[in-house]
Amino acid sequence: xxxxxxxxxxxxxxxxxxxxxxxxxxxxxxxxxxxxxxxxxxxxxxxxxxxxxxxxxxxxxxxxxxxxxxxxxxxxxxxxxxxxxxxxxxxxxxxxxxxxxxxxxxxxxxxxxxxxxxxxxxxxxxxxxxxxxxxxxxxxxxxxxxxxxxxxxxxxxxxxxxxxxxxxxxxxxxxxxxxxxxxxxxxxxxxxxxxxxxxxxxxxxxxxxxxxxxxxxxxxxxxxxxxxxxxxxxxxxxxxxxxxxxxxxxxxxxxxxxxxxxxxxxxxxxxxxxxxxxxxxxxxxxxxxxxxxxxxxxxxxxxxxxxxxxxxxxxxxxxxxxxxxxxxxxxxxxxxxxxxxxxxxxxxxxxxxxxxxxxxxxxxxxxxxxxxxxxxxxxxxxxxxxxxx
Amino acid sequence: xxxxxxxxxxxxxxxxxxxxxxxxxxxxxxxxxxxxxxxxxxxxxxxxxxxxxxxxxxxxxxxxxxxxxxxxxxxxxxxxxxxxxxxxxxxxxxxxxxxxxxxxxxxxxxxxxxxxxxxxxxxxxxxxxxxxxxxxxxxxxxxxxxxxxxxxxxxxxxxxxxxxxxxxxxxxxxxxxxxxxxxxxxxxxxxxxxxxxxxxxxxxxxxxxxxxxxxxxxxxxxxxxxxxxxxxxxxxxxxxxxxxxxxxxxxxxxxxxxxxxxxxxxxxxxxxxxxxxxxxxxxxxxxxxxxxxxxxxxxxxxxxxxxxxxxxxxxxxxxxxxxxxxxxxxxxxxxxxxxxxxxxxxxxxxxxxxxxxxxxxxxxxxxxxxxxxxxxxxxxxxxxxxxxxxxxxxxxxxxxxxxxxxxxxxxxxxxxxxxxxxxxxxxxxxxxxxxxxxxxxxxxxxxxxxxxxxxxxxxxxxxxxxxxxxxxxxxxxxxxxxxxxxxxxxxxxxxxxxxxxx
Numbered sequence: 001x002x003x004x005x006x007x008x009x010x011x012x013x014x015x016x017x018x019x020x021x022x023x024x025x026x027x028x029x030x031x032x033x034x035x036x037x038x039x040x041x042x043x044x045x046x047x048x049x050x051x052x053x054x055x056x057x058x059x060x061x062x063x064x065x066x067x068x069x070x071x072x073x074x075x076x077x078x079x080x081x082x083x084x085x086x087x088x089x090x091x092x093x094x095x096x097x098x099x100x101x102x103x104x105x106x107x108x109x110x111x112x113x114x115x116x117x118x119x120x121x122x123x124x125x126x127x128x129x130x131x132x133x134x135x136x137x138x139x140x141x142x143x144x145x146x147x148x149x150x151x152x153x154x155x156x157x158x159x160x161x162x163x164x165x166x167x168x169x170x171x172x173x174x175x176x177x178x179x180x181x182x183x184x185x186x187x188x189x190x191x192x193x194x195x196x197x198x199x200x201x202x203x204x205x206x207x208x209x210x211x212x213x214x215x216x217x218x219x220x221x222x223x224x225x226x227x228x229x230x231x232x233x234x235x236x237x238x239x240x241x242x243x244x245x246x247x248x249x250x251x252x253x254x255x256x257x258x259x260x261x262x263x264x265x266x267x268x269x270x271x272x273x274x275x276x277x278x279x280x281x282x283x284x285x286x287x288x289x290x291x292x293x294x295x296x297x298x299x300x301x302x303x304x305x306x307x308x309x310x311x312x313x314x315x316x317x318x319x320x321x322x323x324x325x326x327x328x329x330x331x332x333x334x335x336x337x338x339x340x341x342x343x344x345x346x347x348x349x350x351x352x353x354x355x356x357x358x359x360x361x362x363x364x365x366x367x368x369x370x371x372x373x374x375x376x377x378x379x380x381x382x383x384x385x386x387x388x389x
Numbered sequence: 390x391x392x393x394x395x396x397x398x399x400x401x402x403x404x405x406x407x408x409x410x411x412x413x414x415x416x417x418x419x420x421x422x423x424x425x426x427x428x429x430x431x432x433x434x435x436x437x438x439x440x441x442x443x444x445x446x447x448x449x450x451x452x453x454x455x456x457x458x459x460x461x462x463x464x465x466x467x468x469x470x471x472x473x474x475x476x477x478x479x480x481x482x483x484x485x486x487x488x489x490x491x492x493x494x495x496x497x498x499x500x501x502x503x504x505x506x507x508x509x510x511x512x513x514x515x516x517x518x519x520x521x522x523x524x525x526x527x528x529x530x531x532x533x534x535x536x537x538x539x540x541x542x543x544x545x546x547x548x549x550x551x552x553x554x555x556x557x558x559x560x561x562x563x564x565x566x567x568x569x570x571x572x573x574x575x576x577x578x579x580x581x582x583x584x585x586x587x588x589x590x591x592x593x594x595x596x597x598x599x600x601x602x603x604x605x606x607x608x609x610x611x612x613x614x615x616x617x618x619x620x621x622x623x624x625x626x627x628x629x630x631x632x633x634x635x636x637x638x639x640x641x642x643x644x645x646x647x648x649x650x651x652x653x654x655x656x657x658x659x660x661x662x663x664x665x666x667x668x669x670x671x672x673x674x675x676x677x678x679x680x681x682x683x684x685x686x687x688x689x690x691x692x693x694x695x696x697x698x699x700x701x702x703x704x705x706x707x708x709x710x711x712x713x714x715x716x717x718x719x720x721x722x723x724x725x726x727x728x729x730x731x732x733x734x735x736x737x738x739x740x741x742x743x744x745x746x747x748x749x750x751x752x753x754x755x756x757x758x759x760x761x762x763x764x765x766x767x768x769x770x771x772x773x774x775x776x777x778x779x780x781x782x783x784x785x786x787x788x789x790x791x792x793x794x795x796x797x798x799x800x801x802x803x804x805x806x807x808x809x810x811x812x813x814x815x816x817x818x819x820x821x822x823x824x825x826x827x828x829x830x831x832x833x834x835x836x837x838x839x840x841x842x843x844x845x846x847x848x849x850x851x852x853x854x855x856x857x858x859x860x861x862x863x864x865x866x867x868x869x870x871x872x873x874x875x876x877x878x879x880x881x882x883x884x885x886x887x888x889x890x891x
Contacts, residue, residue, distance in 0.1 A: 121562055121796035134797040135628055139806050160787040161811040169810035172787075183880060187817050190885050192861045199859070200808060201757065201886045205817075208810030 035369050036245050036295045038253045038284075039143065041128070041162065042277070044261030045120065046301035047315050048322035049352065050270045052107055052334075055082060055090040059341040063308040067267055067315070089334055094274030097282035103332035106325040106387050108361050110339050112303060112354035114380075116347065118317040120261070123302035128163035130359055130379050138378055142359075143252060144168035145377055146366040152251035153211050155244065157237040162254050169204065170252075171211055173240075184209065218248055235280035242287045245295060260301060264312040285326065296327035296369045298361075304352050307341055320352030323361050327369065329388045336385070360385050439467035446470045446749060448856060450477070452891045453718060453748050453756070455543035457766025460836040462543060463853060474745060478582070478738075481544035483537055491533035497568040497596075497661045500526060504568075527561045527793065530570060532778035534792045535785070538761075539768040539775055539830070549581035549741065550574065551761075552717060555800035557592045557630060561793035564600040565662050570793055573597035582741050585710070585734040586701040589630065593697060596655045596662035598622070602798065605655035605662075607647060609672035618672075623647035625798045631700040633709045638679055645676040649683050649692045666690045707732035711740060716803055719748045720756040755890035757804035760788035762891060763816055767823055767883050768830050770854070771837035777829030784819045784828070788812065813889075820883040824876050838879040844870045847878060855887035862887055 054060055055071045069082040069090050082090040083099060089109070091099075098105055114132045117123040122134050130142030138145070141164040147154055151169075156162055159174035191205035234257050244250040257277060262269050281297060288295055304321035320339070339345050339353035347353045357380045364382035366372040374381055439447070447466035451458040454477055458466075466473035494500065504526035541547055554577055561567045573595050580588040592598050599605040604622035611617075623646035628634045652671030655662045668689060676683045676692070681699070683692040700706055711732055712725035724747060731740040747753065758766065764784055768775070775781065785791050795801050822828040841847045844867035851858055851866045858866065862885045869878035882888055 119563065119796065121560065125796050135625060135799055136634070137797055137799070139802050160789065161809075163789070165811070166789070167806065167809055171814065172811060183817075183821050183877075186865065186877065186881055187884055189865050190862055190881060194859055194861050199886055201813075201889050202859070202861075204808055204810055205813040205886065208813040209817075211810060212814060 033371075034249075034251070034294050035371070036251050036253070036291075037143075037146075037365065037370060038241060038255070038295060038297045039164065040277075040281070040297065040299045041124070041164070041254070041256045042260045042273075042299065042301035043120070043124065043256050043258045044301075045123075045303045045305055045317055046260045046273075046321060047262055047266060047270060047305040048109070048301075048320070049304065049307060050262075050266065050315075051092045051095070051274060052085065052089055052109060052322050054088045054338070054341070056088075057341055059343075060307075063341070065309070066313050067309050086334060088338070092270070092274045094271055095278045097279045098326075101282070101285060101326060101332075104326060104328055104330050105332050106330045106335055107333070108323040108325070108335045108356055108385070108387070110320040110336050110352055110354055111323045111356040111358050111361060112320045114354070114357045114359070116303075116319045116351070116354075118303065118319075120302060120317075125163055127300070127302055127358060129166070130164075130362060130377070132359070140167035141165045142362055142366075142377070142379065143254065144170075146362075146370060146372050147252050148376070150251065151207075152249050153215065154252040154254075155215070155250055156254045157241060158256055162256065165254060169207055169211070170254075171208075171215060173215065184213070215248075218244065234276050235283060238280045238284035239287060242284050242291075245288065245291050262305070263310065263314040263316060266309075266314040281326065293328050296325065296330065296365060298365055299324035299326075300358065300361075306350055307346060307352055308350065318351035319347045320354045323358060325361070325365060325387055327388075329369075331387060331389055335387060356385060361387070364388065439464070443467045443470055444853065445751070445856065447473060448854065449753070450474060450745075450749055451543060452766070452855075453753075454545040454548065454745055456538045456541070456547060456762070457769040457891075458543065458854065459769045460772040474749075477543065477545040477745075478742075479542075479544060479546070480578075481537075481547040481550075482542035484540035487533070487537060487540070491529065491536065493529060493533060493571065497572060498659065500568045500571075501660045523567050527567050528782065530561070530567070531782050531785075531792045531794070535765070535778050535781045536775045538765045539773055539781075545741075545745065546578070546581055548718075550578045552714065553577045553581055553588070555795075556713060557588075557598065558795055558798055558800035559597045559601040559793075560796045562796070564605070566597050566600050569595065569597040569600075569662055582738045583736070584701075585706075585732075585737060586698050589697040589701050590694060592630070593622075593626070593650070593653065593693065594664045596664055599653065599655045599664065600662060604650055604653050607651055607653070608667070608670035609648070609651045612651075612670045618644070618647050618651065620644060620647040623650055626700070629798055631706045631709070632703065633705070636705055636709075642678050645678045645683075646696065648672040648674070648676050649678065649696055653690070653693060701734040704729065707734075711744075714740065714744045715747070717756075718744050720754040721747075757808050758889055758891050759801065759804050759807055760785055760790040760812065760815070761792070761801075762804070763889065764788070764819060766891065767820060767888070768828070770883065770888075771823065771830065771832040771879065773823075773830035773832045775829060776831050780822065780827065780829040784815070784822070788815050816889065817884050820880055824880040824883065834875055834879070838875040838882075840872050840875065841870050844868065846870065851878075851882050851885075851887075855882065855885070858885075858887060 050067065050069065053069050055069045061068050069092060072081045072084045072090055082093050083096060085091050113123060113126065117126060117134065126134055126137050128141055129137045130145065131137030143164040144167040147168055154165060154168055154170035156165060156170060156172045157174060158172060160172050161170050188209050191202055191209060193206055194202055237255050241253045241255070244253065260273055285292065300323045301321050303317060303319055305315035305318040307318070310316050336356040339355050343349060345353060359380040360382045363374055363377055363379040364385055364387045366377055367374050367382065368388040444463065444467045447463050447470050450470060450473060451462055451466055504522045538547065554574060557577070559566050559570070559573060561570055576591050576595065580591065602622035602625055603619045606616065607619035608616050620643055624643045627638050627643060627646060632638060652667040654665050654667045654670060656665040666689070671689060673684065673688065675685050678696060683696060687695055707729040708725050711728035712722070715721060715724055715728055728740065728743060731743040733739055764781060768781070782791065790801055819828065823830055839850065841850055847866050847870045848858060848863055865881045866878060869881060
């Protein structure tokens with residue numbers, strides 16, 4: 001609660017305004033090189049045990065008689081069933097498009113909040129702010145803190161800024177109206193940098209308008225992506241994101257994918273979600289081409305789901321979940337300690353236990369990939385988590 | 390500084406206290422433009438003057454201690470600022486048609502009867518969405534709250550209700566809070582300059598709070614298999630409602646407090662959540678909270694009551710409440726300990742009056758409006774009547790500040806925490822929609838942006854409402870003095886840095 005966003009922001013906006021050539025010049029603390037971070041938040045609570053699971057564990061099969069992932073015959077099998085990842089874990093068959101990148105896809109199992117929260121809203125709020133508990137959650141989003149001092153544009157692909165960017169100077173691309181440029185000229189005149197008493201509000205408004213204008217110039221890219229990749233909001237957003245990465249100096253991109261709240265008949269729903277997610281990310285990754293080396297994709301969700309299926313062939317709000325990190329420097333494979341699925345291993349006798357505080361994963365990505373000092377993040381230190389090579 | 394004489398039409402004086410001043414109805418072309426400050430104009434019979442300092446005082450009073458001034462209100466208040474301040478302490482008056490437009494019976498039983506139909510379930514829906522009718526209720530309540538804020542009488546009591554709701558935050562989407570929400574807010578409205586003791590007690594017993602912070606199901610250890618103590622409410626009582634984080638209590642005190650409140654549960658009577666002291670679930674052993682024992686002299690429900698009375702009377706709580714009011718309404722962080730001497734746990738009025746005095750003072754720093762304050766004050770500025778509240782709700786949704794929608798118990802952050810590029814762009818977008826009539830808010834352009842004869846008059850009009858203009862804003866406003874530019878001038882004012890603060 002002792003964060004003072006105002007003064008910190010004053011510094012960051014000040015940096016932008018004084019650079020004032022109104023290009024997206026880097027601020028006082030550059031991200032390491034030209035690193036780009038793309039975060040994908042899976043809203044609704046991803047059933048991690050339906051995506052990455054110890055399929056042969058008798059407890060798993062016993063607790064999920066109708067919804068367990070099938071056990072595939074051998075490693076890398078081409079059959080339609082699930083994909084063998086290592087000696088213990090299998091992946092949902094919908095993850096197949098990511099298999100060519102398995103050596104750069106890190107999967108942190110049994111990750112999650114340090115204290116269980118089973119409400120979507122509260123858990124998302126706390127996680128996106130990088131907090132531990134609801135009442136001690138910092139005011140600023142974790143990404144806002146991780147990008148403090150960086151003036152390269154930060155964009156959310158959807159219509160409104162996510163909690164993770166609260167306090168940052170970010171733009172929601174989905175909110176752009178793309179018309180009525182005439183009143184923008186009026187706003188620009190109102191927010192002309194003013195010599196008289198320095199106003200953070202004026203500088204913030206000025207930077208916002210400049211960012212918006214600059215991004216509008218990239219609008220044709222969006223149209224192009226739309227034509228090229230057709231419908232499918234999630235994969236289209238990712239394609240547009242890859243164009244932004246290639247053709248602008250955007251360094252931070254956030255996206256969300258909804259409908260992971262699979263309380264009933266989850267097999268079909270989960271199949272659709274996982275396919276959409278994996279194929280979207282895989283084609284994004286391929287379209288990046290030479291820019292791949294600059295980019296890390298972080299995929300997270302607010303909580304996992306009950307280990308046992310419920311009475312309607314679905315799962316309810318649980319605890320431990322999985323996080324995915326994709327990048328050329330990422331160590332592929334499973335990270336984190338597996339807590340087990342025996343009844344005595346479960347949290348409150350029903351949920352996957354958390355063995356890796358999700359904040360360690362955020363800290364690892366921000367520190368290693370973006371070069372943010374750990375003490376600037378107010379997150380848990382990564383400790384022995386070695387996500388990166 | 391140039392001396393301005395304020396010209397107000399005589400009839401305006403005769404109808405102080407009316408919801409709508411004649412100034413809002415537009416004027417004949419013969420009289421001076423409404424709301425316009427005239428330089429050294431003659432004072433005719435039937436016109437009264439207000440000094441420049443009274444105008445400043447009135448402006449600050451209304452901008453800071455109401456949801457925002459509606460057309461003509463600053464002029465009217467400037468004629469007798471102290472009377473205007475007294476009027477602000479009256480309970481908020483809802484617009485007469487509110488109940489017609491938003492026919493909600495706040496009784497939970499009525500709400501349950503009306504909004505508890507479970508709609509068709511669909512695979513693609515989120516769990517929350519599946520409770521469609523509850524969502525309808527929440528949206529209706531949000532829209533009603535926005536209409537009340539935009540069209541209600543200018544009252545500080547309305548802001549105090551908002552302050553206390555935020556202090557004792559509950560979330561509409563938790564359990565069945567949606568059905569007890571309006572009753573909870575009405576209780577805070579009734580108590581907002583009353584007794585802290587009473588407020589703490591009523592909050593502690595309210596089903597909205599009991600469900601939101603899980604005390605509804607907190608029972609003594611061993612009461613029933615698989616159930617037990619829940620510390621959530623106890624922790625927030627000490628950490629957020631009263632003492633403040635780390636302010637002289639330990640985790641043991643949290644646990645002991647939770648034991649005191651075991652059995653403060655909720656039961657359903659025909660589906661309606663109601664407070665219920667479940668005696669058998671109450672932990673009857675002795676407890677020790679911050680050196681004081683409970684459960685010996687008094688027992689049962691009386692233990693919790695005694696602890697709440699003790700907390701209400703604690704000087705640390707006085708300072709904390711004073712600091713909260715100061716930050717929100719004075720914009721400083723230095724006077725809390727002095728302010729706390731005005732705190733009386735049985736009567737909050739002296740403290741509130743002192744806060745107004747400090748916030749009215751010249752030199753009190755400007756406070757960045759929260760999204761809610763910005764949207765509502767803009768709609769009030771134009772003298773708006775809400776014909777469709779959905780766009781207002783959607784705008785606040787994009788700005789992440791819908792009423793009753795903060796999931797964490799800390800409530801929404803203060804104004805300055807909201808300043809960011811995205812905030813600014815959303816405000817520009819809303820101002821434009823409002824002025825272009827696309828925000829579901831009807832208004833009279835004659836009242837919102839009266840004709841002016843010159844650029845200087847345009848500046849005078851703007852300064853009447855927001856105080857001295859920066860050079861950039863002044864240049865823009867000066868250039869928009871033509872009649873055909875009134876909408877643009879209005880937009881310029883609403884989007885200006887000056888209008889972003891109160």
